[in-house]
Amino acid sequence: MNSTAAAKRYNGRMIWLSLLYAAFLLFAVYGFKHHLVDGLLAWLVAILPALPIIGIFAAMGRYLVEEQDEYVRMLLVRQMLWAMGFALSCATIWGFLEGFDMVGHIDGYWVVVVWYFGQAIGGLANKLTLGAAAGC
Amino acid sequence: MENRLKVLRAERNWSQQDLGERLEVSRQSVNAIETGKYDPSLPLAFRIAELFDLPIEEIFVSPSRRSSKAI
Numbered sequence: 001m002n003s004t005a006a007a008k009r010y011n012g013r014m015i016w017l018s019l020l021y022a023a024f025l026l027f028a029v030y031g032f033k034h035h036l037v038d039g040l041l042a043w044l045v046a047i048l049p050a051l052p053i054i055g056i057f058a059a060m061g062r063y064l065v066e067e068q069d070e071y072v073r074m075l076l077v078r079q080m081l082w083a084m085g086f087a088l089s090c091a092t093i094w095g096f097l098e099g100f101d102m103v104g105h106i107d108g109y110w111v112v113v114v115w116y117f118g119q120a121i122g123g124l125a126n127k128l129t130l131g132a133a134a135g136c
Numbered sequence: 137m138e139n140r141l142k143v144l145r146a147e148r149n150w151s152q153q154d155l156g157e158r159l160e161v162s163r164q165s166v167n168a169i170e171t172g173k174y175d176p177s178l179p180l181a182f183r184i185a186e187l188f189d190l191p192i193e194e195i196f197v198s199p200s201r202r203s204s205k206a207i
Contacts, residue, residue, distance in 0.1 A: 070161075071165035071169075134164070
């Protein structure tokens with residue numbers, strides 16, 4: 001990760017959102033495990049862990065807007081495009097395999113994990129195509 | 137895009153980090169521009185030209201002129 005002012009703000013937001021995610025997930029699991037929630041509240045509590053993840057997407061978007069270094073911004077966009085292509089490809093392939101009963105069901109939120117893995121591939125692609133100039 | 141950025145920087149004894157700080161961009165941005173791996177936007181190209189007090193075309197080689205010379 002680059003160390004521009006925008007990147008530092010982004011890292012700070014990511015730490016807070018990750019902590020919030022862990023807290024919300026524990027709260028939701030505890031609530032459902034002990035049958036403390038039902039009806040509309042159950043819906044709200046079930047969605048709760050997703051909110052910080054959505055916040056992470058928003059933080060990424062904000063980082064792209066706030067990043068003043070145009071080259072670093074280009075690297076990020078390239079990385080995100082790789083991640084998007086990889087995640088959508090994996091989801092599509094898995095969807096068809098699942099549809100033809102070749103593999104089991106996987107919960108949809110795993111696509112976010114695959115997307116993060118795609119970010120690593122994007123970073124590697126930047127490194128391979130731009131060498132030392134990729135920098136991150 | 138070919139350019140004289142590295143030469144101009146060396147004439148002033150600036151490191152890539154020094155130039156990056158003067159242009160308010162990262163060191164890797166300077167590296168990418170110098171090695172021709174990244175073409176700066178027009179606003180950044182103007183900032184570079186103003187820093188060295190030179191017209192843009194004396195820093196960056198026009199790709200069309202370069203190809204017409206090759207022909």
